[in-house]
Amino acid sequence: MGRNTRKRRTPLATKIVAGAAALAVGGGGLVWANFYASAHEDHGGHNRTRSAGAQVATIDCPDVGQKIRDVPDRARGEVDGELASMDSQITDAYQRLATTRRAQAGDARFVENSILGPLKERRKALIDRIQLEINRAGGKADDNLDELAGCQGRPADQQQDGDGQDGGGQNQDDNGNGVAGPVADDFIDINDVQPNSRNSRNGLAADGDGGSTGTFSTDCGVNENNLFNSDNLIAAPGVDNGAHHTHDYVGNQDNDAFSSDEDLANADTSCQNQGDKSTYYWPVLRLQDGTQEFDANDQGGGAEGNIGKILKPAQAELKFVGSQQGDVVAMPKFLRVITGDAKSFTNGDANANTSWSCSGFEDRQVTDKYPLCPEGSQVLRTTNFQSCWDGQNIDSANHRDHMAFVQEDGSCPEGFQAVPQLQVRLAYDIPTPTVENGQVRNPYAVDSFPEQLHKPITDHNDFINVMDENLMNEVVDCINRGEDCQ
Template identity: 75%
Template sequence: MGRNTRKRRTPLATKVIAGAAALAIGGGGLVWANFYASAHEKNGGQNATKSGQAQVATINCPDVGQKLTKVPRKARWGVARELAQLDRQITEAYSRLAETRQAQAGDANYVDNAILGPLKDKRRATLDRIGINIKRAGGQERDLGRFAPCQGVPAEQPGGGDGGQNDGGQDGGGQGNEQPPADNGNGAAGPFAEDFIDINDVQPNSRDLQNGLAANGDTGSTGSFTTECGVNENNLFNSDNIIVAPGVDNGAHHTHDYVGNQSNTAFASDDDLNNAQTTCQNQGDKSTYYWPVLRLQDGTQEFDANDLGGGAEGNVGRILKAQQAEMKFVGNRTTDVVAMPKFIRIITGDAKAFTNGLANANTSFSCTGFEDRQVTDKYVICPEGSQVVRTSNFQSCWDGQNIDSANHRDHVAFVQPDGSCPQGFQAIPQLQVRLVYDVPAPTIENGQIKNPYAVDGFPEQLHKPITDHNDFINVMDEDLMNQVVQCINSGQDCE
């Protein structure tokens, strides 16, 4: 498969393969769970007894970018680069975590002393630079140092210190010898069998995340506008994120698909985007639509198998190109919509939802023929003849002033349960992205998933489906945006 032409740095580290047990997410935070119980029960044939020191599965650090809601505009570029540095530090620490399992087994304090301690020191220095950037630009001084410490997430379910048995624990073992599996059996740190669900086991209309609400209905502004931009036939891929990490190479730490704008790299200015080529049939739409690629972990050595953002950071296997990519703009159930401002940036979903919790989780998985069944925290297994569907409904309320915000979220909002926008926000066209993939159905044998598919992600997020996300920058010309608004407000379905 092709790639974008900008040369990627060759990593010095070997491919990160994490030994990791998984966590489930619920109630807005982390819920401890061991996803290996069935595998151990079937393969080990023994009751597991919890040892004193379970090994750490992954690393959980405060998401500083989401906490910086007030950053002066003059400081945002510098702050974004420092936030990207924090991400690099976590990735490097996670790599050390994955590569030092033997040392961890022999030293109960190894992770704290050799990984989390140095990580804290590096983060504190970076946070200090963020504070200096903000203060120099006239912002309020803040105590960011409290966000420096990170936690190690253990591989087994804590037993509350009672020393009793844990049916989901690792087999046997004495102090410090509990080792998470080396990988998921496919050479990657997730996903695992428990990250998948048969679509027949998903209850219809059960997805209840507020973020997943479609803004439109059969009242209000009922029209739509669909833009045809292809499925990345040009093979434009990179691991940048122009919204979150402008000017930073490999700012996403995972590979993105791009349709629409063809100049989308971390180094593109608004002028670059405005003057770019586009894959959209309507040449007035130079918007950039991008999302993490979906991969089949079948052993394929992709073009980025040795690159940062790819195999060097645990994103392995064959990139699956969507068979269909539908970008559709719809209205609001209670009112007309107003035009989106040019260059507005919108992110839906959260690439770090595994450790951040559910607050910004969005997107869903389903199967063709079963799209009344949507699930956010599982990948779906579809029956023969059915294809995997990824759906993202974007925020559709705008503060009327800003095209971006310090945390890239506060300038937009989701509709409220009744379909109206929060006070101070006005309705804009809601972007709905529907991606359809022809994915070989994975199988589960003895508690292990064979040939799974997964979205690319930050390595410490263990390829959890809850981390799926989608990104958009509006680069429609004024005439086309006015046409979008007119179609939606008049109840027409336009293309």
């Protein structure tokens, strides 16, 4: 595999994190001590129960970025940079958590005193800077943001539901490959999924029998040009490795953290229709089979627990559809949309959106499990984006408020108007993992922030509209006329 070779700056903070990560690399990924193998350990003939501290599987921090509103435009860059630094702090703390298991086993307060306490102080310093930057730019920062500084250690047998409450889960395991997750409980036989049972609050398909019933499909390939990086131009502009996991990119070919709107507009595109220079990107899927990829020792890759063979989709279908309630209007150029939540494992599932399924079983959809598909069936990964726009902004402080999902009747919330809804359907040829005796062998998993443990619920998708005006008008006209175009 190749990678994006666009030259970029590497901030000092990133170099420091990289150095810390290099010490934690083992077998192509973060060292993960398999300390859950039994409830007790035998030392010198004495049966010693492990301390509660040793049961902490990951770090759960409030998502400050989702709580910020009304950031003045001239402070957006600084605030996004501080939020990205906060993500790096969590990554660093998680790496320390994963490499100090012996110390944790001997000291029940080790995690709190040596990891979570210092992390809270570092987060508070960044929150103070965020508040200062907002106020200095003429905004009014929320005085209660300091309440979000503290983080918790998440026990291995707990995960959060959509209300932030702890629910049952399975002990984490490294599957013998040196990284945490996925585990056997993250997989489900597609035959065990009840048809039409998925209860998703988001991502309702906008197409239906009424309203604007046309479609517009754009063919942008499956990343044949090997454009990969671990940046996130929407959420962390100007920050190297802002995603802490690797993305596939199709469409725009000049897409990294340092790409300006002018760069995007002047770039080449992998789309067959050269008028579509839009950016479509998503976390890569990997088969944890021991393959050493190009990023095996890099940040965003193996140094942050994203290991194994990168799996390109066999097919990537990109389609825009209409509204059940009426016509759609054109998207503004450079509109940015994030759907799903890369931190859903710790944030809860309020913004989780991707559906997982198998070809031939499309009526069986899951959000929080990876499907085990029968031989000859492809793994399907489907996302329906928000399709209601506030009519004014191409982005917002938390990168969500300028867009909304349709309501249950298919209409947009008050103050929003319908735009073409992007639907992304990715199909993969993946050998079915084997699950036996609570262990999964050769699992596949979505790249994730290290502390999100490769949970399927963290899958997400990103889009920046860079269609030229004529093509966007063609998309709108086609959808509103009820035709199927490409």
